[in-house]
Amino acid sequence: MPDAPAIHSAPIVSTIDDPSRPITVKLRDLHKTYDSGANAVHAVRGLNVDIPEGQYISIMGASGSGKSTLLNILGALDVPSKGTYHLAGKLTSKQSRDELAALRNEYIGFIFQNFNLLTRSTAVENVELPMVYAGVPTRKRRAAALAALDKVGLADRANHLPSEMSGGQQQRVAIARSLVNTPRVLLADEPTGNLDTHTSGEIMKILDELHTKDGLTIIIVTHDPGVAEFTERVVVLRDGHIIADQATPRCGGPAVPDVRALSMSIPEA
Amino acid sequence: MFALWIECFKMGLRELWRHRLRSFLTMIGMIMGVSVVIICVSVVQGVKDSLIGDIRKAGKNMMFVFTEDTRKGIGTIGIQANTNLSRDDAEAIEIECDGVSMASGVQGSNVLIVSDTNTATVPITGADHKYTAIRNWGIEQGRDLEPFDLIASRRVCLIGQTTMRELFGDRNAINRTVRIGRINLKIVGVLEPKGVNPLGMDEDNALIVPLPIMLRDIMNRREPDAILCSAKSDDDVEFAVQQITQLLRQRHKLGDADRNDFRVSTLKEKEEQARTISNQMTLLMFFLALVSLMVGGVGIMNIMLVSVTERTREIGIRMAIGASTKAINRQFLIEAAVISTAGGTVGIVLGVSGAAYISSAIGVQPLMSPTIVAIAFVFSAGVGVLFGLLPARRAAGLNPIDALRHD
Numbered sequence: 001m002p003d004a005p006a007i008h009s010a011p012i013v014s015t016i017d018d019p020s021r022p023i024t025v026k027l028r029d030l031h032k033t034y035d036s037g038a039n040a041v042h043a044v045r046g047l048n049v050d051i052p053e054g055q056y057i058s059i060m061g062a063s064g065s066g067k068s069t070l071l072n073i074l075g076a077l078d079v080p081s082k083g084t085y086h087l088a089g090k091l092t093s094k095q096s097r098d099e100l101a102a103l104r105n106e107y108i109g110f111i112f113q114n115f116n117l118l119t120r121s122t123a124v125e126n127v128e129l130p131m132v133y134a135g136v137p138t139r140k141r142r143a144a145a146l147a148a149l150d151k152v153g154l155a156d157r158a159n160h161l162p163s164e165m166s167g168g169q170q171q172r173v174a175i176a177r178s179l180v181n182t183p184r185v186l187l188a189d190e191p192t193g194n195l196d197t198h199t200s201g202e203i204m205k206i207l208d209e210l211h212t213k214d215g216l217t218i219i220i221v222t223h224d225p226g227v228a229e230f231t232e233r234v235v236v237l238r239d240g241h242i243i244a245d246q247a248t249p250r251c252g253g254p255a256v257p258d259v260r261a262l263s264m265s266i267p268e269a
Numbered sequence: 270m271f272a273l274w275i276e277c278f279k280m281g282l283r284e285l286w287r288h289r290l291r292s293f294l295t296m297i298g299m300i301m302g303v304s305v306v307i308i309c310v311s312v313v314q315g316v317k318d319s320l321i322g323d324i325r326k327a328g329k330n331m332m333f334v335f336t337e338d339t340r341k342g343i344g345t346i347g348i349q350a351n352t353n354l355s356r357d358d359a360e361a362i363e364i365e366c367d368g369v370s371m372a373s374g375v376q377g378s379n380v381l382i383v384s385d386t387n388t389a390t391v392p393i394t395g396a397d398h399k400y401t402a403i404r405n406w407g408i409e410q411g412r413d414l415e416p417f418d419l420i421a422s423r424r425v426c427l428i429g430q431t432t433m434r435e436l437f438g439d440r441n442a443i444n445r446t447v448r449i450g451r452i453n454l455k456i457v458g459v460l461e462p463k464g465v466n467p468l469g470m471d472e473d474n475a476l477i478v479p480l481p482i483m484l485r486d487i488m489n490r491r492e493p494d495a496i497l498c499s500a501k502s503d504d505d506v507e508f509a510v511q512q513i514t515q516l517l518r519q520r521h522k523l524g525d526a527d528r529n530d531f532r533v534s535t536l537k538e539k540e541e542q543a544r545t546i547s548n549q550m551t552l553l554m555f556f557l558a559l560v561s562l563m564v565g566g567v568g569i570m571n572i573m574l575v576s577v578t579e580r581t582r583e584i585g586i587r588m589a590i591g592a593s594t595k596a597i598n599r600q601f602l603i604e605a606a607v608i609s610t611a612g613g614t615v616g617i618v619l620g621v622s623g624a625a626y627i628s629s630a631i632g633v634q635p636l637m638s639p640t641i642v643a644i645a646f647v648f649s650a651g652v653g654v655l656f657g658l659l660p661a662r663r664a665a666g667l668n669p670i671d672a673l674r675h676d
Contacts, residue, residue, distance in 0.1 A: 077589065077669050098593040105591020116586045116673065120287050132276050133591040177590065 016233055016247050021052035024088055024184055024217045025074065031082035032069050043069035045240035046083065051219065053184075056211040058220045058228040058248075060259045061237035070237065071221045075108055075187050076100045088184045105133050109178025113190035115170040117162040117177075123149060124158040127177045134181055148176035152206060168199035175206055186210065186218045192227055204230050225256040273596060274603075281603040285611075295572045296612030298565025299652070303616025303645045304623055306558030307637075310551050311624040314636035317547035324540050327466060328404045330500035332369075332535045334362075334513060339530045352494040353530040356480070358520060359397075359496045365516055368509030370501045373397040374493035376483050382476060383448040384436035391432050393449070393476040395483020395493065401427070401460070403499040411443045411458035414479060422481040426454040429475035430462045447476070452486050454478060506537045562648060565612065566656035573605050573660035584664050585672025598665035605657025606650055613649025617642055 015021060030047040033040050044066040051057055061067035072078040073085055076092050079100070085092045087107055092100065110116075117126045127145040136144070149155050152172040162170050171191065178186055188207065192200035208230060210216045220231060228234045232251045236244035236259060247253030285292040336352040356374045363372040376395040381388060394400070398414040401407070408427070418425050426447070433442045442456045463472035484490050500509040510533050517531055577584070584597055621637060628635035 072670050075589070077673075098595065101588060101591050101593045104589060110589050112673075116582075116589070118583055118586060120284075129587070130590045132280075133587075133593070133596060135272055137272070181591075 015052055015055040016251060018052065021054065023050045023086075024053045024055075025049065025051035025219070026086040027083070028086075029083035030070075030073065030080050030085060032066075032073060032078070033081045042240055044073070044080070047240075047242060049235060049242070049245070051217065053217055054211070054215040055233060056208075056218045056220075056231045057233045057235065058222055058231040059235050059237065060221075060223060060225070060228055060256070062223060062259045064239075065237040065259070066240040067221055067223075067237050069240075071187065071189055074185075074219060075110060076103045101133075105130055106181060107184045109181070109183035109186045111171070111174050111178050111186065111188040111191045113193035115162070115167070115174045115194075117170055117173055119162055122159050122161055123154060123165070123173045123176075126162070126173055127180055130177060130181045144180055145176070148180045149173070151179070152176045166199070167195050168202055171195065171199075171203050172206065175203075175210075179210075184217060186216055188218065188220045190222055190224075191220065192224070193222075200227075223259050225258050228256045273599065277596065277599040277603050278607075280600055281607050284604055285607055291572065292608055292611075295569055295608050296615065298568045299562065299609050299612025299649050300616040300619060302558050302561035302565050303613045303649055304620035305561060306555060306645055307617060307620025307641060308624045308627060309554035309558070310641050311620075311635040311637050312628055312631075312633070313547050313550050313554065314638070315624075315628050315633040316631075317543060318636055319633045320543040320547070321540050323464075323466060324536050324543065326405070326463070327472075327536060328406075328497075328499065330503055330506050330536070331403060332498040332500060332506065332510060332513070332533060334358075334496040334498065334517070335532045335534070336494045337530055337532045339528050352490075352492050353521060354494060354496055354517075355492040358517060359493075361520060362496065362498060362513055362516060366509060366512035368500055368505040368512050369498050371399045371403050372496055372498040373399045373403060374480055375400065375495045375497045376480065376488060376490075376493040377495075378483075378488060380449050380487065382432070382436065384445070386438070387436045389432065389435045391435075391474060391476050393426075393478060393483070393487075395478050395480040395487070396497070397480050400477060400497065403497055406463060407461040408458045409461045410441075411456070413458055414477065419479045419481060422479060422485070424452060424454050424482060425457045425479065427458040427460055427477040428456050429460050429473040431471050431473040432476055433459060435474075449487055452482070454482070503537075506535050510535060559648075562652050566609065566652040569605050569608055569653060570656035570659060572608075573601060573657055574663065576604075577601065577660050577664045580664075581667060581672050581675040584667050585669050585675060588667070588669035589673055594665040597667075598661045601661035601664045602654060602657045605660065606653035609653025609656075610646070610650045613646050616649065617645055620645070 027047050027049040030044055031042070032044040033042050047070065059067060059070060069078070073080055073092075076087065077100075079093045079095070087103065090103065090107075092103065095103065104110075118129070121129070124142070124145045127148050128141045131141040131144060146155065146158060149158050152175050154169060154172050154176065157165060157169060157173075162173070165173070186207075191207070192203055195203060204227065207218055207220070211218055218231075220227060222228055229248055229250060231248055234244070234246060234248055234256050235242055236257055244257060248256055334354060336354045338351075354374070359372045359374040362369055373396050377392060379390055379392050382391050382393070396414075397419050398416050401413050414425070414427060417423070428442055436442070436447060437445065442459060445456050446453050447456065448454075460473070460475065460477070466472050478487070480493060484493060498509070498513065500506045513533055514529065518529065521530055523530065587597060621642070624635045624637065
């Protein structure tokens with residue numbers, strides 16, 4: 001954890017313009033084309049992005065901007081059609097399905113809008129799951145899962161089913177699950193999309209602490225400027241291109257653009 | 270990698286337990302198939318064994334020589350008046366065939382027997398003093414027939430248990446007299462109980478009289494129409510049959526073109542028949558059970574396919590957090606195998622107890638071979654794996670992005 005003491009202090013020290021940091025995510029001329037019959041859809045058209053280790057970044061864009069496609073590629077759920085994606089120095093585009101699965105398991109923590117917990121498994125079983133596929137022995141697994149739940153303040157809910165928990169609690173279980181394999185990148189897809197304002201604040205606070213205290217690289221995909229303002233840097237997509245890449249007001253940048261307004265101005269293709 | 274198997278196994282068990290009713294209903298096909306195969310095979314094998322046991326009980330390596338009419342156009346209705354066999358034939362067989370240890374001419378008939386209090390129609394047998402030895406039949410009381418009884422044509426007889434009860438009730442029959450037509454016979458021995466033969470006839474309903482009495486006084490004929498022989502050993506039976514055939518053809522002066530005027534039949538043949546029939550039945554049962562196992566397997570495949578569709582989202586989540594295709598494949602394969610193996614195990618328990626119950630109801634000893642149980646178990650597991658392959662492949666082949674978006 002580099003520069004740990006510095007990151008502690010608020011307002012946060014920006015990871016932007018710090019050339020000493022290693023690059024965790026490196027996108028070069030990234031293209032993704034979907035072949036849907038006769039007409040090919042260019043979802044992402046030549047993205048170049050570097051995300052240094054420990055950066056807290058948001059990717060914004062209206063629906064159809066290529067945001068979801070980028071998320072899938074960043075999450076190693078999909079591979080680019082052209083260009084390269086290096087995650088912690090590993091090139092994902094050349095990897096097989098199972099290699100990508102191992103990469104996701106080891107390097108990436110997912111947080112989803114709809115939590116995506118296994119509904120018939122208890123909180124602790126859900127948190128254990130990434131370790132099951134990582135081959136962690138049973139006893140060690142249970143202890144690590146309980147520690148992760150404790151970290152998100154749910155130690156007393158370990159044996160509850162998701163259906164017995166509130167949305168905020170479910171999202172905290174999901175965060176605990178994303179952390180157990182100590183990932184290099186935390187990938188959050190609209191993490192507060194299904195939550196009320198108060199609960200959203202709780203979740204954002206946890207993410208903020210993961211950034212400041214643990215120095216975790218966090219990528220949030222959202223269309224909510226309020227969420228983006230928590231981060232250090234915002235990348236705005238439109239029609240598969242980056243139209244803005246800036247520091248947030250928190251780190252001395254200009255106001256975060258409202259992509260919902262942007263989407264109104266997209267001309268019909 | 271062994272650890273992944275265990276994890277997949279645990280997850281499979283947990284999943285099946287969560288869908289208890291569905292899992293149980295899916296198992297029923299397997300339970301039926303396996304229990305039916307075990308019940309059928311062990312009962313049929315048990316019946317076969319008791320049948321063969323009964324046949325063996327009938328006598329020591331027994332062979333029958335019957336007269337056979339070779340003349341054309343003459344139907345054989347009832348008892349034949351003519352016979353091609355003779356007492357001399359019996360003697361010759363015993364002396365000249367070294368595969369044969371004993372031979373006796375026999376003549377049977379149903380006749381009315383009268384005692385001092387009762388009458389009964391009884392199948393009586395005329396034979397010589399070797400008859401009880403050939404039939405492996407002991408004397409319970411009194412004495413056996415002796416050579417002198419035959420030479421002197423003494424009017425004596427041996428009585429079976431059932432006949433004795435019918436004619437004398439609870440009284441002792443030894444030294445009492447029975448009457449057949451105008452002839453009085455003294456009972457000199459009581460035969461041991463022998464039970465029911467494979468044809469369902471009560472062997473104890475019997476009266477044994479010296480052959481000369483039977484032929485001359487009761488049947489009014491010269492020679493017996495059958496010869497009962499005993500081979501020296503079980504292995505000698507076939508050889509003995511050849512020798513008897515050769516000897517009788519020679520004695521009856523049959524040319525090479527002539528058909529046999531007699532027929533030799535052995536208990537070994539009957540034993541073979543019983544064995545063949547029951548083995549064929551076992552095979553038939555086995556195929557029927559195989560079909561029902563296949564039907565059960567298709568049921569499992571069907572449910573597993575539904576389960577894969579239903580759990581698409583779950584599969585997507587598992588893939589997103591790092592499950593390899595192998596792990597997903599294995600999880601569903603194991604679920605299918607666990608269902609079918611559990612069904613098979615329940616089927617084995619039901620089958621074994623069902624076989625015991627049915628066997629005791631029809632009065633045979635079920636033949637429970639561990640082989641058939643093992644085969645049933647392996648088969649049921651195999652069916653699960655076989656019919657789990659397709660659903661498991663479908664699950665593992667899902668695209669994680671689409672699966673995650675699935676509702």
